[in-house]
Amino acid sequence: MDNQFTEEELEALTWMMRMTAENPWYGFISYLVVVLLTIVVFNLGFARELPVLKKAVVYALLVIGSFVMWFLEFAFGAPIIAVLIISGIVLGMYRFRLHKHRKEKE
Template sequence: MDINNMTFFAELYNVRENPEVGMWLLYITVVILSIIVFKLGFARKLSLLKNIVIYSFLIFGCTILSLFAVGLPIIEGLMVAALILIIYKIRLKQERKQQGKEA
């Protein structure tokens, strides 16, 4: 991976000059956005043990994604996915509310 072609967030978190802190910030951002996207799009009511297992694997997978986030727009893609899912949830809620008024 070419270190000269860094993504916006890699530059924002100053990965080139301070790689340790910058990578931790990238990792935390990827984890938070991944959890948001998972909760909005895929999460179901599960037992506590199943949730622990799922989030453990999610956090482990974010380790790999944060390495890719230096040169690929991973965080930007997660932000777009979260935005689309938020809009979808809002529209779904409005539609259900309107169907409730009609019935």
């Protein structure tokens, strides 16, 4: 880490800002994690079969919207990544139980 921040200044930053100050790639990697988790949650809970062009528009908007969520986590320390992980787990359990229920019904 470059000694461009004092210990007091580092303590005032959010955890992601501290990590990004140590290595700038962490900010980009965390953005990619937010994008991937957003796509997983969308597919588990809300995706419908769409034509290719509409699907491309939806995913492009997800990528743009993920930047807003990443910024909330980066600047304010909002637990966006944790919430997306929990949402993915809950929606995954729901889809699994729905699949199991439909299979038993047949």
